[in-house]
Amino acid sequence: QVQLVESGGGSVQTGGSLRLSCAASGFVYATYSMGWFRQAPGKEREAVAGTTTDGRTSVAESVKSRFTISQDNAKNTVYLQMNSLKPEDTAVYYCAAVLEEAGGNCLVAPSMDYWGKGTLVVISS
DSSP states (O other), X not given: OOEEEEEOXXXXXXXXXXXXXXXXXXXXXXXXXXXXEEEOTTSOOEEEEEEOTTOOEEEOGGGTTTEEEEEEXXXXXXXXXXXXXXXXXXXXXXXXXXXXXXXXXXXOGGGOSEEOOOEEEEEEO
């Protein structure tokens, strides 16, 4: 059974930091690219960051100076380190996986094969 379980969300003040984790199971993690997406109330889901099986990473321009994606292949876990958080970062953050050899793009939501249920991040001013 495929599972992507996000954790680490919460409520922090502007300028604070959070580290989100996504633990994957039920599929061959090493063959999947991983992505982080977020969806704010009333807005469409947007890509935040992605990482390929060989460790290449990409981060959305809007958060590039503040967010970092990383992964621990031994733990089948991908992380999103978020610093200098702003109220506009408030959203539900989702982890997703896409089979890399099939040509999936880990920054394109419709491409993703598996999704977690999300973790809520609330930034107060």
